[in-house]
Amino acid sequence: MNISTNNLRKNYLKEVALDDLSLQLEGNKIIGLLGKNGAGKTTFMRMLAGHFQQSSGTLKVNGQNSFNNYEITKDICFVMESDNFNEKFSIKDVLAISAEFYPNWDHEYAEKLIELFQLKKKQKVKNLSKGMYSALGIITGLASHAPLTIFDEPYIGLDASYRSLFYDLLLESYQQQPRMIILSTHLIDEVSKLFEEVVILQKGRLMLHETSDDIARKHLVLTGSSEEVDKIIQNKQVIYESTMLGQKVAVLFDEEITDVGSLKVSRASLQELFVYLTKEEVKSYA
Amino acid sequence: MSNSLRDDIPLFQQIAEMIETSIAEDNLTADEKVPSTNELAKYYQINPATAAKGINLLVDQGIIYKKRGVGMFVTKEAKDIILSKKKExxxxxxxxxxxxxxxxxxxxxxxxxxxxxxxxx
Known part of the structure; x- marks a missing residue:
């Protein structure tokens, strides 16, 4: 699987949802797609899935544009937060339609998943609780075996236990049939360990695309006395700093530092880094 | 083995360290099979590539060896290597x-x- 965008742009009337996005993704990997609300994640995923055309720029999935192109969309399963299924259908109908659409659909596996998530096939979509609805989306995504499977916040209403089950199933399914899985989420702490690569969008643009290893390696959290920290972080790319009780914490990104003196060096979690990289300053109104 | 991983040390390193501890404490002995990358990935809910990197770290140090198509095993020298590293x-x-x-x-x-x-x- 191979995704390539160049100067990709999408406007909704005057709103710019994606602005000059150039991004290359390839191989069988689990990729985390992160960004604040309104960063353009869902727009990007919907365009990958061929839901609508771009305003300008290029978008290629395995060399072709996915819009109105079954050759490509049969290989893409996109599970959204909501609006995945027609309310009139029963779970059985949903599975039958999915089986028609996705050439690699695994019927037995879908049946097994229905049991695991304790759904009943006769139930109508409109009568499902939020959690059960999400479970049905997850089941579709996993059983599709689509070479590109995209999950956009697939677990609204699912409790921690079922979310953990989803992570187990995702890993198992990925190991049995490696494919490209894009997972967009706000629950970064829960899933960051699953990611091989991470993409962060900010205001419709690409902010960061790195392997998880590189993100961990490329940042430093320095702690020590204010003077010492200030000396070292001069002219460096500081993404976060704060001082309390004479102790200063500074987070550097993409900087090589050989000598930190007596400062303590540690690492931040992906979720913390995400917040440091994307947070707006709170302006005081006092 | 503890099921919780920390944020401040690279995950692959923690995987390697947990296997080392297990060998040092004789839970895994010479020529015994080490959990596969898939088993480790599933147990810790981590990306299989991360688990593989941790395993490779130990292969490079002569602590475990790969048997093609069979799996990974603890070398005879593993415990000595780990203990001398821990002493250092x-x-x-x-x-x-x-x-x-x-x-x-x-x-x-x-x-x-x-x-x-x-x-x-």
Whole structure:
């Protein structure tokens, strides 16, 4: 699987949802797609899935544009937060339609998943609780075996236990049939360990695309006395700093530092880094 | 094995360290099979590539070896390698931080020595 965008742009009337996005993704990997609300994640995923055309720029999935192109969309399963299924259908109908659409659909596996998530096939979509609805989306995504499977916040209403089950199933399914899985989420702490690569969008643009290893390696959290920290972080790319009780914490990104003196060096979690990289300053109104 | 991983140390390193600890404590012995990358990935809910990197770290140090199509196994020298590594790091990891803390709180070194002697009797 191979995704390539160049100067990709999408406007909704005057709103710019994606602005000059150039991004290359390839191989069988689990990729985390992160960004604040309104960063353009869902727009990007919907365009990958061929839901609508771009305003300008290029978008290629395995060399072709996915819009109105079954050759490509049969290989893409996109599970959204909501609006995945027609309310009139029963779970059985949903599975039958999915089986028609996705050439690699695994019927037995879908049946097994229905049991695991304790759904009943006769139930109508409109009568499902939020959690059960999400479970049905997850089941579709996993059983599709689509070479590109995209999950956009697939677990609204699912409790921690079922979310953990989803992570187990995702890993198992990925190991049995490696494919490209894009997972967009706000629950970064829960899933960051699953990611091989991470993409962060900010205001419709690409902010960061790195392997998880590189993100961990490329940042430093320095702690020590204010003077010492200030000396070292001069002219460096500081993404976060704060001082309390004479102790200063500074987070550097993409900087090589050989000598930190007596400062303590540690690492931040992906979720913390995400917040440091994307947070707006709170302006005081006092 | 503890099921919780920390944020401040690279995951692959933690995987390698947990296997090392398991060998040092004789839970895994020479020529015994080490959990596969898939098993590790599933147990810790981590990306299989991360688990593989941790395993490779140990292969590079001669602590485990791969048998094609069968799996990974503990080498005969594994425990010696791990113990000598742990001995090398003992001063840096345990003694130095203790002495630094003692100095910070103005603590008498003789008392520490006395404790050690008493404890090891």
């Amino acid at each position: 790091n003992f001063f840096k990891d345990f003694v130095k931080p203790m002495l630094e803390e003692a100095e910070r709180i103005d603590f008498n070194k003789k008392t520490i020595i006395h404790w050690i002697e008493e404890e090891s009797e």
